Amino acid sequence: MHDLVAITALGGSEPRVDTAGTVTCSEVPGVALASVAARLGQEKKAAKALAKLTGAPAPGIGRFEGTPVMAFWTGPDQWMTEAPFESHEDLAEQAKAALGDTASVSEQTDAWARFDLSGADVLAVLELLCPLDTRKMAEGEAARASIHHLGCFVLCRTPELFSIYGPRSSAGSLHHAIVAAMKSAL
Incomplete structure (x- = not known):
């Protein structure tokens, strides 16, 4: 009998959470x-x-x-x-x-990985991360954008909460780009 254990897109047994300044990046596997x-x-x-x-x-x-x-x-x-x-x-x-x-x-x-970015300065991070004018995005808007050379979807859930969907096969690269933008912006 196999003892399979589910892992997140980043390879962990629990979702990864990173914080820089007022912004938090949360891996959302569920x-x-x-x-x-x-x-x-x-x-x-x-x-x-x-x-x-x-x-x-x-x-x-x-x-x-x-x-x-x-x-x-x-x-x-x-x-x-x-x-x-x-x-x-x-x-x-x-x-x-x-x-x-x-x-x-x-x-x-299992084809996509989701990362939620939340916090008061989330727009400053998104400005470095993708070419979308996220300051003009309103709640309920979604757009496709290239992030770190990856085709991603960006959803504005609230002015301080955005979700990013990127290819699961490149979750590590996408996460690295998000965390680098967080550290650079804040």
């Missing part, structure tokens, strides 16, 4: 993810089904909506869904059931 892409000719039906899944309208360009299942816009008629892993481990299956033949759904949970 998230289920699934991508949704509307099929040709089914865009409106897919958006309606996604709205039913999230309990909110399908997010438009640069937005995220819903709770506890949330979706953020990733491209025309494409979204990433997010939910607590504890209650939605099978999020991709739930999304497939909800969207049926209107969209293609794929499991993304």
